[in-house]
Amino acid sequence: xxxxxxxxxxxxxxxxxxxxxxxxxxxxxxxxxxxxxxxxxxxxxxxxxxxxxxxxxxxxxxxxxxxxxxxxxxxxxxxxxxxxxxxxxxxxxxxxxxxxxxxxxxxxxxxxxxxxxxxxxxxxxxxx
Numbered sequence: 001x002x003x004x005x006x007x008x009x010x011x012x013x014x015x016x017x018x019x020x021x022x023x024x025x026x027x028x029x030x031x032x033x034x035x036x037x038x039x040x041x042x043x044x045x046x047x048x049x050x051x052x053x054x055x056x057x058x059x060x061x062x063x064x065x066x067x068x069x070x071x072x073x074x075x076x077x078x079x080x081x082x083x084x085x086x087x088x089x090x091x092x093x094x095x096x097x098x099x100x101x102x103x104x105x106x107x108x109x110x111x112x113x114x115x116x117x118x119x120x121x122x123x124x125x126x127x128x
Contacts, residue, residue: 024079031075038068 042065052059 034068034072038065041065
């Protein structure tokens with residue numbers, strides 16, 4: 001058969017990525033439960049002001065949904081963090097503490113210790 005007429009369809013180009021590890025659905029269920037609990041608790045406690053004054057007595061409510069939110073975020077972090085190979089990168093600092101600076105947009109390479117056996121790269125005739 002012949003290809004369709006180019007006027008009858010739109011060409012769409014997309015890029016994608018995929019998660020290479022198996023998804024732990026038990027953790028997804030637990031994260032969903034924590035998030036639902038956080039929303040329910042916040043909804044119930046937002047009915048009462050955060051600080052309530054009755055005469056000279058002031059009542060301040062804490063925010064218990066924050067505990068649920070932090071637990072939810074911890075679980076989501078474990079779900080979405082990708083396992084990486086251990087790689088040693090050269091540390092880049094913002095403020096210069098050494099006379100050797102990389103001529104980039106405000107970055108400075110931290111100089112390795114003198115006893116290091118690693119090779120250094122020359123930038124503008126300076127060992128960095």
